[in-house]
Amino acid sequence: MKYSELVKMLEEVVGIPIFAVLGKLKDNLIFLATTEGEVNISALTSGKVAKLTKSPIASSARPKSNSDFIPFVRDVERGKEIHAIYTVNLKGEEFEVFSPNLRVTSLAYDGKRIAFTGSSQTETSLYLIEGDGKVHKLFKIPPFSFVTDINDKWITGFGVLKGNPRSQEFFLADLNGNIEILTPKDGSFTYAYYLMGNKVYLISDFENPGESFWIYIYNIEGKTYDKVQFPFKDIYGYNPVELYYDPEDSLIIAKKDGESKLFDNGKLVNTPRGTISGATKLGNYIFFSHSSLTSPYKVYRLNSEGKIEVVVNNKDLGIGEAEFIKLKSDNIEVPTWVIKSKTPGITVIYVHGGPWGEVDNSWNLLISPLILAGYNIIAPNFRGSTGYGSKFMFMDIGDPGGGDLRDVIKARDYAIESGIATKVGIMGYSYGGYMTLLAVGKEAEKWDFGIAGASVADWVEMYDLSDSMFKEFMRILFNGKNKELMKERSPITYVKNVKVPLCIIHSQNDSRTPLSPVMRYVQELHKEGKSFELHVILNLGHAIYKISDAIDILLPALIFLKKLESQWTV
Helix, strand or coil: CCHHHHHHHHHHHHCCCCEEEEEEECCEEEEEECHHHECEEEEEECCEEEECCCCCCCEECCCCCCCCEEEEEEECCCCCCCEEEEEEECCCCEEEEEEEEEEEEEEEECCCCEEEEEECCCCEEEEEECCCCCEEEEEECCCCEEEEEECCCEEEEEECCCCCCCCEEEEEEECCCCEEEECCCCCCEEEEEEEECCEEEEEECCCCCCCCCEEEEEECCCCEEEECCCCCCHHHHHCCCEEEEECCCCEEEEEECCEEEEEECCEECCCCCCEEEEEEEECCEEEEEEEECCEEEEEEEECCCCCEEEEECCCCCCCCCCEEEEEEECCEEEEEEEECCCCCEEEEEEECCCCCCCCCCCCCCCCHHHHHCCCEEEEECCCCCCCCCHHHHHHHCCCCCCHHHHHHHHHHHHHHHCCCEEEEEEEEECHHHHHHHHHHHHCHHHCCEEEEECCCCCHHHHHHHCCHHHHHHHHHHCCCCCHHHHHHCCHHHHHHHCCCCEEEEEECCCCCCCHHHHHHHHHHHHHCCCCEEEEEECCCCCCCCEHHHHHHHHHHHHHHHHHHHHHHCC
16 A cells, blocks of 8 residues: 555544533533544434534533533644633534633533533542532542533532442532532442432442443432333343443443444344444434444434334445454453454554553454555453453552553464564553553563554653653552552663664654653654654544544654564565
């Protein structure tokens, strides 16, 4: 593939919109989209898609069905994730509500008030914006905390609230700032996400700790927990590991083994294989967004008779099939996705970010261009990944760059032993970028190349540069402020061991994984005479808000691979 063809392919692939149904405003479907080249809030009105927001957004609240507007946040500091809060209505009219000069980490509203969590360099707090525009700082809150809903009496959310990094609690606050931290069982993992009168809807694993979740109601007045039951029993036979329930619509999105199903009041709904990224009801129809690793996002409509039709379409590229396997690593099963090109060849071990994230069977902006460029992809969901129970997710707490790296190495060995790969390298973004740099230093003989985006090069320096939110993230990940372990697990410690060509891509204004430690890592590579490319993206942050951002990140990686490929085939 010539460079001109490569650029054309990349522009086509990243230009394919992403859709995620958020809910509804009045009788209008509301969804996140990347139409017109940027992340936006769109509406489906009378069968037509209308882009509501005027420029890229960072995140939004969950829409309220009885409202005609939705709050959202926008990065106002060139990628540094300093946010302002806006609202947009169904006419596409935007209004700036508040510019707190903070990282806004979560947002909720009730049609009159907006609650949000904001992180500065020194603290994270919960704020309330009244209907008249007055802003109140209600109280400081542990930095890894998120608000999810508000009504005329209460505010709720969740986080690591009791200081145990292997558990999660929820909070309930009144509008005067009195807060109570709650959990159905100490040590359990619980999300509070929906308020309905004096009831808080929860997702918790307290009855099956570490393994699977279910839906519960916390009754505020009686201080009791009730298990939600459904008239149709399909959901019980599915045994989901993760789920989300909308009590207003009685819709459940349930997930296991990297894919999800949709249930209506417990009854299985006919959906394609893959991952559902949101669902809601409008009249007699269920609308949902869906994709797979090999098929881009679409928005579907399902009628009461089970007939399904596409209402917001997308181009299919005919990538092929994705295979789901489980690799054995340290007596742990590592869920792994494999997408093969037509012939054995260059294989990329793709490492997802987070680390509390996953590669599931959904369209992936960083994977799909690699497949279309002719490379095999093996994507392990290493210990610490979400989607396989909290016990699996907590396995990397106190051990980042340890067991999870061994899982990634197992995926690399599988690529060679199965005959998929003639050359094998590692690539990732954010925590995946960190794993890339660590892997080529600690396991230097295993690789033929590495591509690291938005990576962590030095945990100690990154900690000193971070705001309260990301300092707390590192304290949770390392099970305390363990600077010796941070140093031992930092890629810069192993830079002398690097043997393979590296492509390092980093954004100038990244505030999650700052550029300075990476520049120091690059200087050490240069001193040691290592082979590398460095690409610093002008005025870009960690998050990808526009198509052009994705091209800036992916194009250097693809050109790097093509140059290596031409050297290997001479």
